Amino acid sequence: MYGGGNTFEATKAEDLEQEDAVKLAEFEARIAQGEKIEPDDWMPRLYRMQLIRMIEQHAHSEIIGALPEGTWITRAPGFRRKLALMAKVQDEVGHAQLLYSAAETLGKSREEMLTDLINGKSKYSNVFNYPTYTWADSCIISWLIDAGAIVNQMANSKGSYGPYCRALERICAEEAFHLKYGHDSVVFMATGSPAQRQMVQEALNRWWSQIMTFFGPSDKLSVHTETLMRWKVKMASNDECRQQYLDMYVPKIREIGLTIPDPHLHKNEQTGQWEYTEPDWEEFRKVINGDGPCNAERLGVRRMAEERGAWVRLALKNPTAKYVRPLA
Numbered sequence: 001m002y003g004g005g006n007t008f009e010a011t012k013a014e015d016l017e018q019e020d021a022v023k024l025a026e027f028e029a030r031i032a033q034g035e036k037i038e039p040d041d042w043m044p045r046l047y048r049m050q051l052i053r054m055i056e057q058h059a060h061s062e063i064i065g066a067l068p069e070g071t072w073i074t075r076a077p078g079f080r081r082k083l084a085l086m087a088k089v090q091d092e093v094g095h096a097q098l099l100y101s102a103a104e105t106l107g108k109s110r111e112e113m114l115t116d117l118i119n120g121k122s123k124y125s126n127v128f129n130y131p132t133y134t135w136a137d138s139c140i141i142s143w144l145i146d147a148g149a150i151v152n153q154m155a156n157s158k159g160s161y162g163p164y165c166r167a168l169e170r171i172c173a174e175e176a177f178h179l180k181y182g183h184d185s186v187v188f189m190a191t192g193s194p195a196q197r198q199m200v201q202e203a204l205n206r207w208w209s210q211i212m213t214f215f216g217p218s219d220k221l222s223v224h225t226e227t228l229m230r231w232k233v234k235m236a237s238n239d240e241c242r243q244q245y246l247d248m249y250v251p252k253i254r255e256i257g258l259t260i261p262d263p264h265l266h267k268n269e270q271t272g273q274w275e276y277t278e279p280d281w282e283e284f285r286k287v288i289n290g291d292g293p294c295n296a297e298r299l300g301v302r303r304m305a306e307e308r309g310a311w312v313r314l315a316l317k318n319p320t321a322k323y324v325r326p327l328a
């Protein structure tokens with residue numbers, strides 16, 4: 001079972017049976033016509049709950065996703081790379097702001113969302129629970145994880161919930177720059193000295209299976225895809241996104257002389273589908289449920305940021321009150 005800590009009662013099919021049938025039919029007709037649903041519109045509880053779950057997890061992924069790359073800002077090779085990486089990481093945190101705002105329109109406060117993150121109740125993307133050992137790991141994330149994010153988000157930006165789609169459109173525009181920055185950084189290393197080529201190949205070897213899991217469990221294992229696609233929250237299934245990604249990026253990775261560490265990876269010309277070694281879904285299950293190499297560290301950093309920033313939030317809410325700033 002992949003749904004874990006955050007799986008809610010509303011996922012039960014009975015929930016829908018309790019909805020007003022006429023309103024539900026009207027709602028589904030609007031979605032079928034390609035209309036956007038806005039915060040004040042009627043929506044089934046299950047749609048609202050699914051959106052909160054997904055957008056919240058997405059927002060958490062952006063702030064936690066800033067950490068593995070952020071740690072390389074001080075060690076980036078050269079001033080130009082340092083500036084670019086700093087801007088990218090700042091963008092990711094900005095994406096979280098947009099996404100938390102979109103989720104708030106559905107009735108869950110930002111404070112509640114951040115509390116659920118810190119307490120390990122909410123999920124965030126599994127890939128950010130792995131370490132970035134070298135500069136090349138950070139470059140691989142900037143290119144190939146951002147590329148995955150674009151594939152997924154471009155599809156979902158055509159979805160049904162107005163605030164989420166508009167946030168995704170803005171996010172994708174920025175992600176396009178990240179992708180160029182990441183591609184440039186990887187190409188630089190892949191066409192550099194033998195040591196640089198080796199370093200970037202090793203990073204790809206470490207990250208490939210994470211990249212494959214980024215799009216979520218295979219459709220056979222996915223819990224929410226059917227509901228989310230029915231209401232055009234997700235516009236493509238996990239496997240469809242993975243296939244599209246492989247179509248787009250396998251040639252680009254090979255073009256620069258890197259080897260994808262999956263001997264089974266090939267396109268079946270008869271079916272038009274990529275065949276690959278199935279990722280270790282058991283490891284994936286553990287990581288998304290809190291037991292990955294860096295889960296504790298990532299949440300520890302978030303917890304510290306919350307604690308250290310608490311006095312600022314309090315001061316903003318009540319500027320005239322006296323606060324004692326805790327020692328760092």
Ligand code: FAQ
Nearest residue numbers: 002003004006007058061065125126216222223224225288
């Ligand atoms: N990691 O039934 P499904 C980024 C969970 S943004 C962790 O298939 P669904 C930018 C899922 O929540 C990256 N958990 O779920 C950046 C559920 O658990 P629950 C994030 C995962 O929702 C780049 C359970 O497994 N993007 O990277 C993952 O239909 C570079 C069952 O799975 C988004 O969030 C996973 N990979 O499909 C930042 C996009 N996959 O809640 C910094 C929006 C699944 O029942 C640096 N989200 N789970 O306890 C989506 O499109 C979907 O939510 C999926 C999952 C595709 C992620």
